[in-house]
Amino acid sequence: MANPKTLYQAEPADARIVEPLDMMTLIYQRRSGITHMVGEPVPQMLEAMGEDAVDAATLAARLAVSFDLGGQDDAVTLITERLEELAELGLVERVTDA
Amino acid sequence: MHEFRVQVGPAAFRIGSAWRAPIDQLAHLYRDYPQPDFTDFTVRLEPTTWLRRWLRPSVAIGGDYMLPDAAPLPLAQGLLAAEMAMNLQMALGWRRHLLLHASAVERDGRVLVMTGQSGSGKSTLSALLGSEGWRFLGDEFVLLDPVTGNVVPFPRLISLKNEAIAAMQSAQPDARFGPLLAGTPKGDIRHVVPPADAIAQMGQGGAPALLLFPRYGYPGAVREVAPGETFMRLTQASTNYVALGEAGFITLTRFVKSVPSRAIDYQSGDEAIALVEKLWERLA
Known part of the structure; x- marks a missing residue:
């Protein structure tokens, strides 16, 4: 189980090309040359993260400004799961604080 | 080695063969195509062993790009072997498109x-x-x-x-x-x-x-x-x-x-x- 306090950071926006296509969004990652096909809420998460190191609660609060996320606890759990998946894909990195 | 050259669209091929028949067939079928001086890819049709050149001849495909396990074809299918080999060069080697x-x-x-x-x-x-x-x-x-x-x-x-x-x-x-x-x-x-x-x-x-x-x-x-x-x-x-x-x-x-x-x-x-x-x- 991921630690909800873990900080995550996305690569700079120019490290990828994002192309929305109907139900999915394509993300081409320049560093790896891999094309990722992702659905909501991944593109929205990456956009809301910008280049900051954020934890799941901070990201949930940012997303709540534009989207109805339901209960705060559920949203944090869901976003933590997605962040962990994105970290496995290499689209975000886990930042260990000193 | 018998040889034939052909330009197809942007790609130029040189096909070499240990036998004359597949080259004659290619030359006949591609006779209206340009023949380039310089080629992008080389394809070779060779006997699987030196004996196989005469004894139940069997064609192995060689070239700039190869599949290590490509099965040899009988000589009667040499034209098919050449066509397959040209496809293989494109599939594995072409980068311009x-x-x-x-x-x-x-x-x-x-x-x-x-x-x-x-x-x-x-x-x-x-x-x-x-x-x-x-x-x-x-x-x-x-x-x-x-x-x-x-x-x-x-x-x-x-x-x-x-x-x-x-x-x-x-x-x-x-x-x-x-x-x-x-x-x-x-x-x-x-x-x-x-x-x-x-x-x-x-x-x-x-x-x-x-x-x-x-x-x-x-x-x-x-x-x-x-x-x-x-x-x-x-x-x-x-x-x-x-x-x-x-x-x-x-x-x-x-x-x-x-x-x-x-x-x-x-x-x-x-x-x-x-x-x-x-x-x-x-x-x-």
């Missing part, structure tokens, strides 16, 4: 692209349309130019399989056919030279205007294919999408976003041509 395993025909400067599994009928359909007022651009690879997004013609010999052979012989009785290659790994195969306009204008491409996923043997139907599904299927149909990196991504997303896409089922060539004409009028 995004390659899609697809066929294409052109009308009024705009291009219809058809892709699907082996047996979908994309090759036969492109050949039939090529004798129905369309210009044949290719039935094996569609080349997408990364700069313009246009389809670049690659009008190789048309490879007809099984029942498509008789269909094409009745549609184009005057066309130049190669020898019947019976009992190949893909059944009976017979090559046919593309129509004269396809060869004469092979330097002239066009903008893609419609993408079809044909499927032979099912009751007539048309289904819209969403861009996401189209993208996924075309990455699978491309032999060099990954190798091209960012250029491949940009070329393919531009294609998918700008070209309408439909899956069509059909049970006869006439039915398919009627469907294609109707969709072309409506969408392209």
Whole structure:
């Protein structure tokens, strides 16, 4: 189980090309040359993260400004799961604080 | 070593063979094509062992790009071996365009692209349309130019399989056919030279205007294919999408976003041509 306090950071926006296509969004990652096909809420998460190191609660609060996320606890759990998946894909990195 | 050179669209091949027969067949079938001074790829047809040159001769494919486990073919299928080897060089070595395993025909400067599994009928359909007022651009690879997004013609010999052979012989009785290659790994195969306009204008491409996923043997139907599904299927149909990196991504997303896409089922060539004409009028 991921630690909800873990900080995550996305690569700079120019490290990828994002192309929305109907139900999915394509993300081409320049560093790896891999094309990722992702659905909501991944593109929205990456956009809301910008280049900051954020934890799941901070990201949930940012997303709540534009989207109805339901209960705060559920949203944090869901976003933590997605962040962990994105970290496995290499689209975000886990930042260990000193 | 016997040798033959041929220019097909942007690609120039040199084919060397330990035997004369496959080279003579190639020279006959490709006689209207330009013969280049410099070549992009070299293909070699060689005996599997030195004895096999005379004793039940068996052809191994060699060249710039090779599959280590490619099975040798009997000498009678040397033409097929040469054609397969040329495909292999393109699939593994070509970097100037995004390659899609697809066929294409052109009308009024705009291009219809058809892709699907082996047996979908994309090759036969492109050949039939090529004798129905369309210009044949290719039935094996569609080349997408990364700069313009246009389809670049690659009008190789048309490879007809099984029942498509008789269909094409009745549609184009005057066309130049190669020898019947019976009992190949893909059944009976017979090559046919593309129509004269396809060869004469092979330097002239066009903008893609419609993408079809044909499927032979099912009751007539048309289904819209969403861009996401189209993208996924075309990455699978491309032999060099990954190798091209960012250029491949940009070329393919531009294609998918700008070209309408439909899956069509059909049970006869006439039915398919009627469907294609109707969709072309409506969408392209």
